[in-house]
Amino acid sequence: MKMMHKFIFTITLLFLTSCSFSSKKDRINRNLVDNKNISLLNIDEDQKIIIRKDYYGTYSFSSWNAYNVANTQIHQVKNLEYNSSVERIENLEKNISKLSSTIPDWLETNKVLKEIEDVKEEYATLLNEKDKSTKAIRENWEELSNEFDDLREELSETVKDYRTE
Numbered sequence: 001m002k003m004m005h006k007f008i009f010t011i012t013l014l015f016l017t018s019c020s021f022s023s024k025k026d027r028i029n030r031n032l033v034d035n036k037n038i039s040l041l042n043i044d045e046d047q048k049i050i051i052r053k054d055y056y057g058t059y060s061f062s063s064w065n066a067y068n069v070a071n072t073q074i075h076q077v078k079n080l081e082y083n084s085s086v087e088r089i090e091n092l093e094k095n096i097s098k099l100s101s102t103i104p105d106w107l108e109t110n111k112v113l114k115e116i117e118d119v120k121e122e123y124a125t126l127l128n129e130k131d132k133s134t135k136a137i138r139e140n141w142e143e144l145s146n147e148f149d150d151l152r153e154e155l156s157e158t159v160k161d162y163r164t165e
Contacts, residue, residue, distance in 0.1 A: 041162035043106045051159065058152050059159055061107070066098035074148045082141040089130050089137075096123045107158055115151040122147045 037053040054060040056075045060068050073092055077084045099116045126140040 063104045066095040066102045070095040082138040086130050111154050115154045119147045
């Protein structure tokens, strides 16, 4: 009789524990679905990653810091109506130059790589003309910002392909 009570107690305990874990997992999944700034992506059968939207509403990738920093810096300059120092222009070089070499494999599509090259070209123009008039610098910043917008758009399309709903 004691064995029977221990057995029932053990089975009950296992059942309650599994229900507890299940509800916690369901709660986490529900929070992911309910939060429009976080996305769960299925990269392949064995790899799922979570990405989030940043303060500006654009994607931020935990494994692509060069993009995240460049993205934030370009947003900041745009918010300043393209008023920027030469130092800020030069500081952007490190991250712009690393975009294509540090991109996560799952984001590396021909369209994304083309957009990165376009960003690099506009940045090279900005860098080469950093000593020109304020008007020219602002126009170059705006062109760079537009190219970066195109990159953001292409990244959003790529993310959409992996998104789980």
